[in-house]
Amino acid sequence: MSSGNLFKATVNEYLEGLPRNVQSKLYEAPATCLSIFRLLPPMAKFYIMSMLFNEQSVALRDLDRWCKPSAKKLQYESLKRLKSLHLIEDDKLANHIQLNKTFRQNFRDCLTGSQDSNAFGTLCVAVDKHKVDIAFLDTFASSKWETILHFMVGTESTATPSKSVLSLLRSGGLMEGHASSLKITNTGFQFLLQDVNVQIWTLLLQYLNLTQELNMDPVDVLNFLFMLGSLELGKSYMVSSLSATQVSMLADLRDYGLVYQRSDSSGRFYPTRLATTLTSDSAALKTPSMALEQTLQTTDENDNPQPTEAPSSSQGSIIVETNFKIYSYSNSPLEIAILNLFVHLRTRFANMVCGQITRESIRKALYNGITADQIIKFLETHAHPQMQLLAKEKLDKKIEFDASHNINTAGGAPQSKGSDSNVQQHKLEILPPNIVDQIKLWQLELDRIQTFDGYLFKDFSTQQEFEILSNYASEVGVLIWSDKTKKKFFITEGGLDQVKNYANRKFK
Amino acid sequence: MLRASRGVLVQCDPSIRALILQIDNERPGIVLEELDDSHLLIKQDKIDVVKDELNKLLSKNIYNPFEEE
Numbered sequence: 001m002s003s004g005n006l007f008k009a010t011v012n013e014y015l016e017g018l019p020r021n022v023q024s025k026l027y028e029a030p031a032t033c034l035s036i037f038r039l040l041p042p043m044a045k046f047y048i049m050s051m052l053f054n055e056q057s058v059a060l061r062d063l064d065r066w067c068k069p070s071a072k073k074l075q076y077e078s079l080k081r082l083k084s085l086h087l088i089e090d091d092k093l094a095n096h097i098q099l100n101k102t103f104r105q106n107f108r109d110c111l112t113g114s115q116d117s118n119a120f121g122t123l124c125v126a127v128d129k130h131k132v133d134i135a136f137l138d139t140f141a142s143s144k145w146e147t148i149l150h151f152m153v154g155t156e157s158t159a160t161p162s163k164s165v166l167s168l169l170r171s172g173g174l175m176e177g178h179a180s181s182l183k184i185t186n187t188g189f190q191f192l193l194q195d196v197n198v199q200i201w202t203l204l205l206q207y208l209n210l211t212q213e214l215n216m217d218p219v220d221v222l223n224f225l226f227m228l229g230s231l232e233l234g235k236s237y238m239v240s241s242l243s244a245t246q247v248s249m250l251a252d253l254r255d256y257g258l259v260y261q262r263s264d265s266s267g268r269f270y271p272t273r274l275a276t277t278l279t280s281d282s283a284a285l286k287t288p289s290m291a292l293e294q295t296l297q298t299t300d301e302n303d304n305p306q307p308t309e310a311p312s313s314s315q316g317s318i319i320v321e322t323n324f325k326i327y328s329y330s331n332s333p334l335e336i337a338i339l340n341l342f343v344h345l346r347t348r349f350a351n352m353v354c355g356q357i358t359r360e361s362i363r364k365a366l367y368n369g370i371t372a373d374q375i376i377k378f379l380e381t382h383a384h385p386q387m388q389l390l391a392k393e394k395l396d397k398k399i400e401f402d403a404s405h406n407i408n409t410a411g412g413a414p415q416s417k418g419s420d421s422n423v424q425q426h427k428l429e430i431l432p433p434n435i436v437d438q439i440k441l442w443q444l445e446l447d448r449i450q451t452f453d454g455y456l457f458k459d460f461s462t463q464q465e466f467e468i469l470s471n472y473a474s475e476v477g478v479l480i481w482s483d484k485t486k487k488k489f490f491i492t493e494g495g496l497d498q499v500k501n502y503a504n505r506k507f508k
Numbered sequence: 509m510l511r512a513s514r515g516v517l518v519q520c521d522p523s524i525r526a527l528i529l530q531i532d533n534e535r536p537g538i539v540l541e542e543l544d545d546s547h548l549l550i551k552q553d554k555i556d557v558v559k560d561e562l563n564k565l566l567s568k569n570i571y572n573p574f575e576e577e
Contacts, residue, residue: 359570449520449528449562455512456541456549465510480517481547488543490517503510 011201012039014208016084018218023086025219027103030110031120035226035279036085037107043067044078048087048099052108057091057098073477120230122241124268132270134234137260141272144257145196152184152192153337162255172206189341189368200274203256211249220245228258228271229278236268316382322432324357329384341365342375357435362442372443376436383430391430398426452480455496458488465507472502515540515549522546524562531561 015023015036026032037048050066051058067075082088088097132140148161152175160166166182169175174188184192191199204225211221224246231237239247239261250269253259258275261268317330318339326343329352330336336353339345342365345355365375402408429436460466466487473479478495482488491499518528522545529548532539538558541549550558 445566448524448566449518449559451550451555452517452519453552454517455514456517457510457512459509459511461509481519481543483544486543490543490547490549496512500512507510 011205012081014205015039016081020086022219024100024102026222027100027106029223029226030106031227031230032223033103033107034110035229036087038229038279040081041074041078043071043074044082047078047082048107051088051099052104052111057096060095060097063097069475072475076476121227121237124236124238128236128268130262132260134273137234137270137272140260141257141274144255145200145274148256149192152188164252165255168203168206168210171210172202196274197277200256200258200278207252216245216248221249224249226279228253228275231271231276233271233273233276236270239267239269316384316388318379318382319384319387320357320379320431320435322434324435324438325354326357327352327354328382335382338378341368341370357439359442362439363446366443366446372439375439376431380430387430391428395426395428402426452490453493454480454491455493456488456490457499458486460487463487468506469499469503473499513540513549514552516552516555517543518548518550518555518558519546520548527562527565528558531558531565 015026018026026036037045040048046066047063063075063079079088087100087103089100090096091098147159148165148169151159151161152169166175169188170182172187173185174191175182176185177183191202208218208221212218220243224242239250242250250259250261251264253275254261256274257272260270260272317328317335319327319329321327326339328335328339331351336345336348339353339355342357342361343355344358344361345353347354362372362375366372457469460469463484466484466489470479470482470489473489473491473495474482476495476498478491478499479489480492481490520528525546525548528550529539529542535557538550538554539548540551543549
């Protein structure tokens with residue numbers, strides 16, 4: 001769903017939105033060059049790599065030859081990204097491009113290992129008297145991060161995060177209200193369901209905005225963040241090699257669990273997994289798992305810091321009936337808060353809550369960007385053991401029935417429609433199938449109309465003219481709909497200028 | 509002569525298309541062009557009206573378990 005993208009790709013957008021002189025200052029740091037490179041899509045990486053050691057500028061025509069005609073759209077997007085980052089520049093020669101000089105130099109240095117020895121932080125050579133291992137860092141990072149998340153959903157008995165975190169949450173619109181009675185917002189809920197990496201970046205970008213108000217140099221701040229992304233987990237680094245701005249950031253980053261420092265005056269800091277995975281695709285503390293499931297599972301993955309919470313989630317507690325009623329034997333406020341996202345909760349008892357799934361409650365969740373699959377997955381993974389037992393019994397019976405009658409009834413089951421295998425297999429149906437189908441139907445109902453803003457091209461004088469233009473539009477990826485016989489096609493709003501220019505060049 | 513006109517492309521199934529055309533019948537000036545079985549071109553500022561009306565029409569037939577209690 002589109003609203004799910006609310007937090008995605010924000011780092012890239014932020015970088016693209018920076019003024020050009022700030023960008024070029026950023027490219028002076030090798031660690032930043034490497035991180036930015038890591039954030040690019042594969043095609044853009046390929047272009048950079050092929051131009052990196054090439055002193056000459058490259059003709060745009062050659063770029064076209066490097067990729068298949070079918071990949072025009074990808075190429076167009078990659079070039080657009082590179083241009084807005086000012087990584088590639090137009091050469092004096094028309095239709096030639098070349099890599100940004102500063103970036104080229106520093107990225108080369110960083111690949112060939114000839115960069116400034118300080119570029120990726122300075123390792124502490126002396127042995128730490130209070131040495132910490134990776135497991136400790138992981139626990140530290142997740143407990144810090146969990147504190148923030150738990151605070152957001154209002155889990156009782158969790159510590160309140162530090163002031164700087166609170167002001168971030170507020171300025172990011174994730175929570176609202178006064179300091180004593182902060183409430184989570186809609187955006188905040190969305191935020192909770194994101195992958196950790198996305199969550200961190202969301203907060204860090206907020207942080208960047210704040211630092212600008214505090215007159216901290218954004219280049220310094222960004223460089224530090226990107227450098228953190230290139231450090232090695234489990235090693236300690238010297239505080240003394242950092243700039244004054246960066247040292248002052250350490251305290252904040254410690255609050256988010258990105259770095260560990262034993263005390264304020266300690267001369268060394270350890271990056272945690274949250275920091276070292278900032279710019280990589282590999283998973284942070286948790287895999288980019290399904291959002292709902294993830295928020296809850298974090299409690300049992302890290303059951304050391306909060307042992308009281310673990311039992312409810314490691315063992316399912318939810319019972320779903322065929323009449324859309326839901327019972328959850330859980331005391332975890334986090335779980336109840338999540339249920340409240342898509343269930344109409346009606347009564348709460350000492351050890352359970354009950355509620356009902358309604359069209360409205362599911363629609364509310366869907367509007368908030370949660371998908372039907374997420375809801376189903378969540379209910380399945382947290383189903384009460386009794387439900388799983390029942391489902392297994394049913395499955396065994398079905399298989400036995402099939403075997404004794406030598407037939408296969410699974411083919412008719414609505415659940416197994418999509419299965420590719422010729423021999424239909426029975427699936428374990430933990431949730432009542434009618435509930436699963438209905439939730440999916442409700443989602444489909446929302447998607448019944450799709451709208452696109454844009455322009456309709458019509459009244460072409462010749463078929464050829466139509467084809468030239470519509471082919472071009474589909475090549476650059478702005479075509480949404482076309483009809484050959486009626487000689488009409490529809491393009492996105494952003495594509496108008498391009499198609500218009502092309503038409504003017506071609507036909508006049 | 510080639511022309512480009514601004515609008516919102518609506519992609520939907522034929523049943524919804526019929527509903528939109530019905531709405532257009534009642535308050536003309538919404539649909540600019542009928543493109544094919546599943547596409548309509550709609551005036552840009554009317555898209556919210558269409559969505560509202562559609563919602564109303566569609567939720568007529570929904571059972572709400574809380575209403576009878």
